[in-house]
Amino acid sequence: MRDAAGPQGNIIEKLPYGTKLDWSPPSSTDKKVYVIDDGEKIEGYWVKVWRSVPYQELKGNPEGYVFSAYLDYHLKEIPERSLYLYNRFSIQEEQSQTYFESSYHIDKDTYNYSAYIDCYPWYDEHFGYHSASNNSKEMYISQPADTLKSFIKLELVDYNKVIKQKKKTDFDLDYSFQPELLPINKNESEHNFLKRYYLPLKNGDSLEIKAHTGEYPHCVEYIGELKKQNKYLVVADFEGLEYAWINQLTGERINGAFPKVSPNNRYGVSHEIVYYEDGAQIGISWLDANLKATKSLYINFQSWIVSSSLDDSFWISDNEIILMVHPIDNTIQEVEMDEPMEPQWHYLKLTIL
Structure with a gap:
């Protein structure tokens, strides 16, 4: 950002990718000019901009000029500095019952700004407050984001490279069997979308799987077969995905199943989005x-948003899983007179430390 329109202006600040700006669009009398960038001729206008900040501390920030060819209404990639931005996270040790949880309480002005918030890694400049609680000081480092980074590492990767490293697991899904979907009895529910089906067991019996027909009716979807485990995988979709394994030998239902299990069976991962919260939900x-x-x-x-489809994620090592993701602004931010955008999908490597 420069203090005058044109390359002769002094540089005020170097804006990181993903910085949200307000601007004065070029008028009908302005003429296009060009700059040479890495040997390429790029046309555009020098336009006045200022940070579009929803928090009070930075209001009244200085104006400057940038070349319009480097501006866009939407993020095409997730800014690397915003990969770890979170609404909340929690971690718990089962045996010792120690826990740490951290969350941000953002007011209505900042809600849904997400990846746009100038790539600040720890919300230090946000107009909102942060709360954290724990019963083990050893789990808490100087900043909550540092605590999170002690458990996982996130990196944007090239799909064409990582797909060559895809590993098989004992929990790979087989889709060759698909149950016949049957309607729920009319005396149980009037909703036509609710279904039931039967899963064959290896003892010759079958197990009926029915939709929930109570106050909040929802289906229990069949996902696939885990042949190496003698299990089926099913999922109930009500305010979040609840996975379960069905034992093919006994018909036992094992709730709290992990839809993605690592090649060495040491880690379980779930990834989804829910309608009442923005952003990826990772377990x-x-x-x-x-x-x-x-x-x-x-x-x-x-x-960022993550694809809920299990086919869109895969392991490349015992502790590295690839997720398909896109910047959150592609779905929640629309500019007046702008056409709705298709998500700009990318691939993210999540390493469990």
Whole structure:
């Protein structure tokens, strides 16, 4: 950002990718000019801009000029400095019952700004307040984001490179069997979208899986078969995805299942979005030999959305999983007279430390 329109202006500040700006658009009398960037001729206008900040501390910030060719209405990529921005996260050790949780309370002016918030990594400049609680001081580092970074690492990656590293697991899904969907009896519910189906068991019996027909009716979807585990995977979708395994030998239903289990069976991961909260919902569990969680981490990220489809994520090592994600502003931010945008999907490597 320069103090005058044109390359002769003095540089006031270097704005990181993802900085949200307000601007004075070029008028009909303004003429296009060009700059040479890395040997390429780029046309545009020198326009006046200032930070578009929803928090009080930076209101009245200085104005400057930037070249319009470098501005866009939407984020095409997730700014690296905003990868760890979160609404809240919590971690709990099951055996010792120690926990740490952290959340931000953002007022109505800042709600939904997400990846736009100038890439500040710890919300230091936000107009809002932060709360944290824990019963183990060893879990708390100087900043909450530092605490989070002691458990996971996030990196944007090239899909064409990481897909070559895809690993098989004992929990890979097989879709060859698909149950016949049957209607719920009319005396149980008047909703046509509710279904039931039967899963064959290896003892010759079958198990009926029915939709919930109570006050908040919802289906229990069949996902697939885990042939190496002699299990089916099903999921109830009500204010979040609740996975369960069905034992093919006994018909036992095991709630709290992990939809993605690492190649060495030491980590379980879930990823989803829910309609009442913005941002990716990521769950990570550290597992014992019986697939019981010994430690659990839950994060509601603020700057990016994750695909809920299990086919869009895959392991590339025992502790590295690839997620398909896009900047959150592609879905919640629309400019007047602007056409709705298709999400700009990218791939994110999540490393469990």
